Amino acid sequence: MSRKSEERAALLSTLADERDRLEAEIETMIADMAGQPEAARKTGDWAADGSSTQRYLEITERLSDVEQEIVDLARAMAASADEAKPH
Numbered sequence: 001m002s003r004k005s006e007e008r009a010a011l012l013s014t015l016a017d018e019r020d021r022l023e024a025e026i027e028t029m030i031a032d033m034a035g036q037p038e039a040a041r042k043t044g045d046w047a048a049d050g051s052s053t054q055r056y057l058e059i060t061e062r063l064s065d066v067e068q069e070i071v072d073l074a075r076a077m078a079a080s081a082d083e084a085k086p087h
Helices: 003-034 038-043 051-084
Strands: none
8 A cells, every 4th residue: 555545544534533523423412402492492502693503503514524525535545546457
């Protein structure tokens, strides 16, 4: 395995770990929100401009970015593998 391939594999692993952590955090936040009374979701941390809502939006945006990075990296790895194959 080339150095570049090793670096890409390590980055892919790091991104996958981050994705898993973000997904777990999102699940925890959703459970927290679901446990709040409806009135609290309208005026508290889970209101449209509440701190929990803002954090949730930040996390989901980062998750989207990480997932795109994984897709891009996987494509680059596949292209490199195809280029390395004898024709």
